[in-house]
Amino acid sequence: MTPISTLGEFGLIQHLTESFPIQHDFTVKTIGDDAAIVACPEGKVNVFSTDLLLEGVHFDLAYMPLKHLGYKAVIVNLSDIYAMNAQPYGITVSIGMSNRFPVEAMEELYEGIKLACDKYKIDLLGGDTSTSKQGLLISVTAFGYGEKEKIVYRKGAKANDLICVTGDLGAAYAGFLVLEREKVEFTENPEIQPDLSEYEYVVGRQLKPECRGKLLELLNEKNVLPTSMMDISDGLASELHHICSQSGCGATIYADKLPIDVETVKVAEEFQISEVTFAMNGGEDYEYLFTADISAFNVLKEIPEITIIGHITPDAGKIDIVLGPTQIASVEAQGWRHF
Ligand code: ADP
Ligand code: MG
Numbered sequence: 001m002t003p004i005s006t007l008g009e010f011g012l013i014q015h016l017t018e019s020f021p022i023q024h025d026f027t028v029k030t031i032g033d034d035a036a037i038v039a040c041p042e043g044k045v046n047v048f049s050t051d052l053l054l055e056g057v058h059f060d061l062a063y064m065p066l067k068h069l070g071y072k073a074v075i076v077n078l079s080d081i082y083a084m085n086a087q088p089y090g091i092t093v094s095i096g097m098s099n100r101f102p103v104e105a106m107e108e109l110y111e112g113i114k115l116a117c118d119k120y121k122i123d124l125l126g127g128d129t130s131t132s133k134q135g136l137l138i139s140v141t142a143f144g145y146g147e148k149e150k151i152v153y154r155k156g157a158k159a160n161d162l163i164c165v166t167g168d169l170g171a172a173y174a175g176f177l178v179l180e181r182e183k184v185e186f187t188e189n190p191e192i193q194p195d196l197s198e199y200e201y202v203v204g205r206q207l208k209p210e211c212r213g214k215l216l217e218l219l220n221e222k223n224v225l226p227t228s229m230m231d232i233s234d235g236l237a238s239e240l241h242h243i244c245s246q247s248g249c250g251a252t253i254y255a256d257k258l259p260i261d262v263e264t265v266k267v268a269e270e271f272q273i274s275e276v277t278f279a280m281n282g283g284e285d286y287e288y289l290f291t292a293d294i295s296a297f298n299v300l301k302e303i304p305e306i307t308i309i310g311h312i313t314p315d316a317g318k319i320d321i322v323l324g325p326t327q328i329a330s331v332e333a334q335g336w337r338h339f
Contacts, residue, residue: 001102009129012103016110020117020124024089027123036125038090038143045151047088047144049080055135063179066105068207069138070112075209076233077142078120079286082213083231084153085220086146088120093127096137109138120211150225152290157228157247159314161291164226164306166212168259169236170275173282174267175199175206201263209286215305216288222299226290237280239289240319241333247291250318253310253331280321281334 004012017031028037040046053059053073061069074091081088093113097106117124125143182194196203219226228243236258240251258279268275291312292300300306310322319331 001104004097004099004101004103004106007103012106013127013129015103016106017124020114023117023121023123027090027125030123030125031127036090036092038123038125041145043147044145045086045148047081047084047086047146047151048141049077050139050141051077051080052137052139054137060183061136062183064207066108067112067115070109070114071116072112072207072209073138073140074113074116074120074122074142075211075286077140078116078122078211078213079209079231079233081142081144082211082216083229083288084144084146084151085216085226085229086144086151087213088122088142088144090123090125090143091117092125092141092143094129094137094139094141095127096130096132098132098134098136101136120213150220152226152229153246154228154230154243155246156226157243157249157291157312159249159312160294161227161312162294162297162300162308163240163251163253163310163312164290164292164300164308165232165236165259165287166215166305166307167285167287168261168264169232169280169285169287170268170278170282171202171205171261171264172209172284172286173206173235173278174264175202175204176284177271178203178267179206199263199267201261202267206284209284211286212288212305215303218303219299224292224296224299226292229288229290232285232287232289233283235281235283235285235334236289237319237331238283238333240331243289243291244312244317244319247312248316250313250315250320251310251331252313252320252322254322255324257307257309259307259309276321276323280331 026039078088178199255276260275260279265275268278320328321331
């Protein structure tokens with residue numbers, strides 16, 4: 001293992017970033033000066049978003065390989081740009097690391113960052129590097145462009161709009177519970193290697209999330225502009241509250257319509273928790289919750305990765321979930337609390 005001090009800060013940055021090609025012709029200057037320079041295409045607006053990930057708070061290196069962490073740190077930020085109906089093109093990456101990490105660990109982290117940049121055509125514009133007293137800190141800022149008239153906010157939902165979600169919900173939380181369970185067993189009995197083959201999908205959703213950018217592009221192509229939208233990072237329940245409070249409306253959704261993968265259902269049974277709870281409060285799905293005018297129904301119902309789960313009501317702040325023919329519950333906003 002190579003201590004970071006052998007390369008020094010500048011040597012390390014150069015070593016980690018030299019293999020990143022510039023992906024866009026409007027990117028004028030990335031790493032190597034005091035700031036990055038990007039041209040602004042006419043008629044577009046800039047879209048920015050940033051996230052901070054702290055070891056022990058947002059990730060656990062006991063089961064999160066550094067390569068996956070790098071990949072995920074990029075994805076969660078791109079997800080926010082797409083959620084505005086915009087197109088991400090670049091990121092900056094800031095790292096704080098204790099001296100327990102060798103150069104090889106940083107290489108692994110940047111391998112994941114590069115995979116995400118290649119896949120989503122993202123330029124690495126710059127960043128900052130520092131030592132930390134303990135643990136690893138990674139902060140990614142994502143940059144994107146959007147058409148001003150087509151930016152979708154959280155605030156535009158109106159009564160009778162369809163409520164839709166992409167993909168399936170609760171799987172990342174199921175993966176998290178499985179990984180936590182294996183970690184406890186491994187700590188107690190290090191000889192036993194965990195067999196996660198039965199849980200490949202849910203563990204993958206926790207360790208290697210993807211962005212549904214292509215799906216949102218498809219909606220644009222089909223001339224469906226959502227009335228409101230956000231990405232599902234804290235769980236559907238919490239996100240529904242955001243959309244409804246910002247739009248001044250209410251919502252009714254149907255439990256039997258929630259898209260939940262069979263593997264998620266299996267894990268929910270193992271943990272004796274309702275799979276509806278997974279879908280509503282799980283978090284880290286990085287799917288999209290959006291509302292659309294009812295006139296979009298025919299287009300939406302033809303897209304397999306989109307599920308209509310309910311509709312917007314005029315009753316501000318009243319969010320209900322229909323659990324059965326005579327059973328309706330009020331949805332509480334239990335997002336994920338980090339504090
Ligand atoms: P400054 O002293 O102005 O903060 P730095 O020496 O930190 O400059 O950075 C030099 C160049 O390297 C800049 O272009 C910066 O964006 C880039 N950079 C620094 N750290 C990272 C990193 N962790 N990942 C990517 N680029 C980085
Ligand atoms: Mg710096």
